Amino acid sequence: MFTDTKAFSGFSVDDIPRAKQFYGETLGLKVSDQPAGLALRLGGGAEVFVYPKPNHTPASFTILNFRVDDIEQAVDELAKAGVQFEQYTGELQTDEKGIFHGGPGPKIAWFRDPAGNILSVLEE
Numbered sequence: 001m002f003t004d005t006k007a008f009s010g011f012s013v014d015d016i017p018r019a020k021q022f023y024g025e026t027l028g029l030k031v032s033d034q035p036a037g038l039a040l041r042l043g044g045g046a047e048v049f050v051y052p053k054p055n056h057t058p059a060s061f062t063i064l065n066f067r068v069d070d071i072e073q074a075v076d077e078l079a080k081a082g083v084q085f086e087q088y089t090g091e092l093q094t095d096e097k098g099i100f101h102g103g104p105g106p107k108i109a110w111f112r113d114p115a116g117n118i119l120s121v122l123e124e
Contacts, residue, residue: 008046010037011063012053013115019050022114026081027066058116071099071107071123078111078121086110086118 013019016038023040024031030041037051048064068074075085075097085098088110094100099109108122 008049010049010051011059011117012051012056013113013117014053014056015114016050016052018114023050026078026083056115058112059118062110062118062120064119065108066119066121068121068123071109071121072097074121074123075099075109083111086112 020031020033020038023029023038032039032041034049037049040048040050042048042064066074079085079097086094086109087098088094088100092100093102094109097109098111099107101107106122106124108120110118110120112118
């Protein structure tokens, strides 16, 4: 039924102007104003809808993952732009930069948008 339907994902934020600045200027995504929020254009043609929600609660899971060729470089560049990386202990122990190197999965570093939603950069 939905094989040829153009689907998209969405998430809420508490402040559209701050989200537009963060996603457009800090992360460098193409951002366009929509009647009820913002459209984020991701690599490969994917699109994500960002909408305002007065009683927004940040997602407790990773809402966007950005694949990168060099996680060290990506983390350094984002840190220079003011992004702060999450620091985890235990099973997801991160290094001083916030990069998780363990396990069979990818190297990954998590950070939050201004609304508190969790995003990541990862190197596979």
